Every structure is written in C-alpha cells, then in structure tokens.
Amino acid sequence: MMSSRRPFGVHRRARTPREQPLIARPPAGARPAAPRARRRRPAVIRVHDVSKTYEVGQIKVRALRGVSLRIERGDFVAIMGRSGSGKSTLMNILGCLDAPTSGRYEIDGTDVSQMDEDDLADLRNRKIGFIFQNFNLVARTSAIANVELPLAYAGVGREERRARAADALASMGMANRLRHQPSELSGGQQQRVAVARAIVTNPSLILADEPTGNLDSRSTEDVLAIFARLNAEGRTVVLITHEPDVAAQARRVIRLSDGEIVEDERLLGLRDPLPSARRLKSGHTSAAAHIAETKR
Numbered sequence: 001m002m003s004s005r006r007p008f009g010v011h012r013r014a015r016t017p018r019e020q021p022l023i024a025r026p027p028a029g030a031r032p033a034a035p036r037a038r039r040r041r042p043a044v045i046r047v048h049d050v051s052k053t054y055e056v057g058q059i060k061v062r063a064l065r066g067v068s069l070r071i072e073r074g075d076f077v078a079i080m081g082r083s084g085s086g087k088s089t090l091m092n093i094l095g096c097l098d099a100p101t102s103g104r105y106e107i108d109g110t111d112v113s114q115m116d117e118d119d120l121a122d123l124r125n126r127k128i129g130f131i132f133q134n135f136n137l138v139a140r141t142s143a144i145a146n147v148e149l150p151l152a153y154a155g156v157g158r159e160e161r162r163a164r165a166a167d168a169l170a171s172m173g174m175a176n177r178l179r180h181q182p183s184e185l186s187g188g189q190q191q192r193v194a195v196a197r198a199i200v201t202n203p204s205l206i207l208a209d210e211p212t213g214n215l216d217s218r219s220t221e222d223v224l225a226i227f228a229r230l231n232a233e234g235r236t237v238v239l240i241t242h243e244p245d246v247a248a249q250a251r252r253v254i255r256l257s258d259g260e261i262v263e264d265e266r267l268l269g270l271r272d273p274l275p276s277a278r279r280l281k282s283g284h285t286s287a288a289a290h291i292a293e294t295k296r
C-alpha cells in the first residue's frame with residue numbers, strides 16, 4: 001500500500017494552491033533567454049580599419065592608420081592624444097563630416113559610405129549633435145535663433161522651433177539669455193548655447209571636439225555636468241580632450257598616437273553612475289590622477 005511508505009509523523013494536508021508558481025517559467029513555446037554574459041549592447045559606432053590620408057601638394061599625411069573601434073550605446077568615451085595625433089580627423093569621420101580614405105564606418109548598423117549626401121545630411125541632423133572648441137555660433141544672431149537652426153534645417157515649423165529652442169536653452173540654464181548674441185555672452189555661456197543647439201534635435205550621439213578647451217575651470221565643470229546629464233539620459237557621448245580631469249569624467253578613455261589607437265581603457269561600466277564633475281575639479285580623483293600619470 002502507498003500509505004505504508006510514508007515516514008512516521010507525515011500526514012497529507014490539504015494544500016492551498018499557489019497563485020503564482022515558485023519559479024517563473026517562460027510560457028510554452030517562448031525562446032529561452034540568452035545567457036547574460038553573451039548579451040552585448042548594440043554598437044552605435046563601428047569603425048573597421050579606417051585610414052585617412054591627406055594630400056597637400058607632394059606631401060601625404062597619414063592622419064589615421066587602420067583604426068578599428070566599437071562604441072556601444074550609452075557609453076561616454078574620451079579621446080586623448082598629442083596635437084596632430086588624428087583626434088579631430090577621427091571625430092570628423094565619426095560625425096560623417098569627412099569620409100575615410102579606406103576602411104568602413106557604420107553608424108547604428110548602417111554603412112555610411114553607401115549613403116548619398118542628402119541621406120548623410122539627414123542622418124547628421126537626426127542622430128548627431130556636434131560641439132566644437134570655438135563654439136561655432138552664428139555671429140550677430142541671438143542665442144535662440146542659433147539653437148533654432150538645426151530645427152529649421154529639419155523643416156520644423158516656426159512656433160515649435162521657438163518653443164523647443166527656448167526649452168533647450170532653459171535646460172542649459174540660459175533661459176534669461178535668449179536674445180543675447182554670441183559676442184554678448186561669456187565663453188561658458190556660448191558653449192552652453194552650443195550644447196543647446198547640439199541637443200535640440202534630440203540626437204542619440206553627442207560628438208564634442210575639445211568642448212572645454214577654451215573654458216575656465218568653473219565653466220568646464222558646468223559643461224561636464226551637462227555631458228554627464230546627457231549621458232545619464234542614455235545618450236552616447238564622445239569627446240576629445242587634452243585635460244586628464246575631463247577624461248576622468250568619461251567611462252572609457254581611448255588614446256591616439258600618430259593616427260593609431262595605442263590605448264583603450266575602461267574606467268566605468270555603462271551602468272555605473274558618473275562621478276560628479278565638481279568633485280573632479282577640486283582635488284584629483286584617483287582616475288584623474290591615473291590619467292595624468294599615464295599621459296604621454
């Protein structure tokens with residue numbers, strides 16, 4: 001008899017059925033989840049063996065020599081290297097402002113070399129926000145009109161343009177400077193207008209070529225805090241800098257030398273919170289000190 005096999009003292013009790021199973025299982029027919037370690041974030045940028053040679057008269061300058069690079073969505077990458085090492089050349093290629101001499105570049109999985117000029121302009125306008133060392137604002141034009149420009153290119157109507165430009169400027173702490181022209185603003189304020197112009201189209205990729213190069217330390221902190229915020233919102237940030245303090249704000253630091261990547265260091269994972277810019281500037285963090293030490 002079955003009951004004779006039950007050990008002493010154990011009696012069958014009436015069970016209340018569980019509302020939820022103890023172990024959640026995927027419904028029948030669903031595909032099993034991929035193992036965690038194998039899951040990779042999608043790459044925003046994929047550079048395959050890119051070279052760039054400039055020809056000036058008889059002289060050939062090999063600005064990039066076989067650079068390969070993968071940048072994941074949500075990363076914050078600082079590019080460092082001596083003057084002339086190819087940083088801006090690489091940035092111009094990443095931003096589709098220039099084409100490589102050889103090699104391939106994909107943005108969000110699309111091979112850029114296959115796109116015509118119209119599609120490229122559209123891609124730049126929709127996906128990429130640029131920030132430059134010298135701000136590149138249109139002179140004798142108000143802050144708000146400067147920020148409206150990319151929306152005008154995108155064909156956004158006047159009212160919406162105004163509203164979105166005003167919002168972007170307000171988010172940069174520039175709500176009370178909408179009518180000021182570049183010459184009536186400080187360097188840090190001009191750069192904040194430039195950042196507002198870069199983000200007004202809601203791009204997923206922010207490219208900045210020495211954005212703090214012309215700023216004092218206070219304005220540098222402000223601009224870095226803005227980049228940290230943009231990155232926390234999920235935007236990918238790639239910036240060129242000579243300053244170890246600025247690079248220490250990034251999640252990953254890539255070093256170029258003579259047109260080649262010579263170092264690629266991860267400081268923080270994609271989900272780690274970024275250190276606050278203010279702390280970085282007052283007293284070096286270990287990351288900043290490390291970058292300063294290894295600076296060539």
Ligand SMILES: Nc1ncnc2c1ncn2[C@@H]1O[C@H](COP(=O)(O)OP(=O)(O)OP(=O)(O)O)[C@@H](O)[C@H]1O
Pocket residue numbers: 054055056061062063081082083084085086087088089090
């Ligand atoms: N339009 C161009 N025509 C010819 N040579 C160029 C051009 N642009 C850059 N170069 C050369 O390519 C090399 C890399 O220049 P790049 O501007 O990329 O350097 P960089 O790392 O950005 O330097 P910096 O820190 O001074 O801005 C340099 O030797 C430069 O002289």
Ligand SMILES: [Mg+2]
Pocket residue numbers: 087088089209
């Ligand atoms: Mg440069």
